[in-house]
Amino acid sequence: MITINQGDRIYHPGHGLGVVKSIRKKSFFGEDKAKFVKLYFERDDLTWLVRANNLPNTIRTTMSPKEARKILKHLKSWEGTLSEQWKTRATANQAAIDKGDPYGYAEVVKGLSLMQEQGSLSATDRRHLNLGIKYLCEELSNALGKTQARVRQLIEKATSSQPSAA
CATH class of the missing domain: 1.20.58.1290 (CarD-like, C-terminal domain)
Structure with missing residues (x-):
């Protein structure tokens, strides 16, 4: 699992280059607050909200x-x-x-x-x-x-x- 911060550029093979828009704790349906990461991928104009501990292992930092x-x-x-x-x-x-x-x-x-x-x-x-x-x-x-x-x-x-x- 990679360490990411808000504003970091990331790469996902299915969606391309993306950016970490936010990292926040949220609770849904009475569950305890969990950390969520909001990602945006320009190629697909996709905003994706995912639990931080469920980030796909295919997400990586962009290359230097x-x-x-x-x-x-x-x-x-x-x-x-x-x-x-x-x-x-x-x-x-x-x-x-x-x-x-x-x-x-x-x-x-x-x-x-x-x-x-x-x-x-x-x-x-x-x-x-x-x-x-x-x-x-x-x-x-x-x-x-x-x-x-x-x-x-x-x-x-x-x-x-x-x-x-x-």
Whole structure:
């Protein structure tokens, strides 16, 4: 469980970047007061009130600029491969996206980008590639203070198997 304070930026894999709007004790239906956290996620225009002790373990603090640079380096240097079996690949990619780990996003994006260079992707592969890019762009642009369009260029450069022009 992470320690959060009002005003902190947070990340949730299903809702993206968010902010802790308030932390207050409330009681409902005669229950003793419990601590509640009010979160707001811009991507979904979602306000979420959740008991502090029930915060999902998928919520984490946002990455630092240093961590964002590590993610881009990982994206460029990762040499793993995705399964040739579409069902196994789809299950693994969905699990990586659901987990919310930016390194997992990077590996999904890199693997599928390389597969796309070699041929066409299935509809599920395209959806996973687009989600991975969307989620990476969102968080990396926040950490690096760059536009999502600029971050997308950095991702495309890092995932390309073609040598970059000098």
